[in-house]
Amino acid sequence: MSERRLQFDVVVVGGGTAGVAAAIGAATVGMRTLLIEKNPYFGGAVTHSSVLTFCGFFAQQEPIEQVVGGVGQQLLDNLGKLGIYAGPYRSPRTGNVIVLLDAEATKYALDKTVQDSDVTPRLHCQVIGASVAQNGIREIECYDHNGRFRVEAKAFVDASGEADLSALAGAEVRFGDDEGRVQAGTLVMRIGGVAADADLNRNLFTKAVLEAKRDGEPYLTKQKGMVLRLPGSNDVLAMFADEAVDGLDSASLTEAEMSARRQSWAYLNLFRRVIPGFEHAFLSQTGPSIGIRETRHVLGEYTLRGEDALSGAKQEDGVARGGWPVEIHKPGVPAEYQHIRDKSFYDIPLRALKVRGLDNLWCAGRIISCDPIAFASARVMGTAFATGHAAGVAAAHYAAMKRVDVTSVRAELVRQGAFV
Structure with a gap:
């Protein structure tokens, strides 16, 4: 059997909310984009762990303010057409603002959102290796039931949830907090x-x-x-x-x-x-799978800090907004909350999505570069749509021009309906 080889401009590893947004963002720029997911459906924790709530689309203030748009809004629109989404729900107890979901409708809406784009999807596919040369990933090795195959690309996005691609490529990663502890x-x-x-x-x-x-x-x-x-x-x-x-x-x-x-x-x-x-x-x-909140974190060109999140800091290179409060889960005890100033939002800079030491790799979702407090806010799936969208657009610009200008990335995100 001859070795299978594929070539793309951008490859996104992981088909959760961050990965779907990254792939569609890159494809909308005009790049040939591959989206790889190990499960038989997209969605990550929402579909594979039945976490049937999107947190982070809306800040907690009154009146409610939407802080994530773009690809995330495309999915909400498709859920609306299926009669599932008619607006956000505010918890009368906590004041948190969420989107309630149905598992099967969400799977189908994710399929439609991907299929309406020019993304090439690959479900049932696992990344098992990465080849690095000249400070960049040259190709990745994948596995399906037909055996191994290789995919070459100009730029990559790690939206795996566990920083698998970053770790395989030798990037610096941290497990859990500074002492190796993870959320429940x-x-x-x-x-x-x-x-x-x-x-x-x-x-x-x-x-x-x-x-x-x-x-x-x-x-x-x-x-x-x-x-x-x-x-x-x-x-x-x-x-x-x-x-x-x-x-x-x-x-x-x-x-x-x-x-x-x-x-x-x-x-x-x-x-x-x-x-x-x-x-x-x-x-x-x-489930089907237990919901994992935390494993590895990528070390990026900037580490988003708890002070950034809690103070509602705005960043010149902000490419995504975080509007979910800090929410820390320890086994067996109620969640601990800390609120963003004025219950508003903070900016997530592009530097926190850029994997340190690898020129053509960006990260998105819960693995972005942040300290434990910032992570407890930025990890949620609504925010993952925003960081994924930004990472995908940045990767597409690198694939096209071998450089990334944050002003151009921000402009393209706005053109695609994102809030920055």
Whole structure:
């Protein structure tokens, strides 16, 4: 069998929200763009971990301000055409502004958003190697069930969620915070059979879990979790099953996945017993994969700092906006929040997306160059649309001209409907 070889201008690794935005951004500039995703669908955590909420599209202030547009807005428009999205939802308890989703509609809307562009998609494809020469990635090695093949390109975007491409190419990366600690992973539960008039007041669930834990019931970690009714059904999304997990290590992932599924059944049985309206509830889905919030971070030409995020700092080379508060998850305890000044937004500079030491590699999504506090805000999927879009446009400009001018990148992002 002859070796398979492909050639593109821009290659994007990872088909989550950041990767989809990066690929469409690059293709809209006019570059031949390949989008590689290991799963059978796009979306990353939203579709593969059932995190059916987009955080970060809107700042938390009143009146609500949208801070992410561009490719992200294209997806919202497609969700609207499917009857899923009619506007943001503000939590009456936290004040957070989110977009509620349906898993199958989101998969289909992502497909349509990609297909409406000139992107070449490759699902079921894993990147396993990278060849570097003269301070840049020359080609990557990929694997599917037909074997290995190579892809050559002029520029690359790492939107893998785990900084896989950056690590394979020898870039500087950091695991977790400065001491190697990562935020907790959570296995999302989708619960069916819940009465339409069931009261989803968080205090009911907190009281039930606290009493069960006092009575010695095992396999319950978090007492305060998110409970939301999903659009288009009476199904409930519940986030309680936390795990301390190394998302890079198969042994750790195996232990966490099995433990979290055991937790999910324990929570379900408790809710059936004590929460009115849950008497006939059933577990319609977990995951499929545990939701990993944090593994590797790329070291870029600038490290976005917690002070930048919390002060709402504006940057001359800002190419994306972060409007989600700092949200830190530790196993088994409620999320810790810190709010952006005036509950507004901050700028994310292009330098934080540029991978240090490799001329033709940009990063996007939760792996961008930031300290632990800034990460706790910038990691969310709405913001990932914005950083991905910017990284894709920057990579396209490099592929076309062997240089990147931030003023031109900003202008192109605006032309494509992004907010900068």
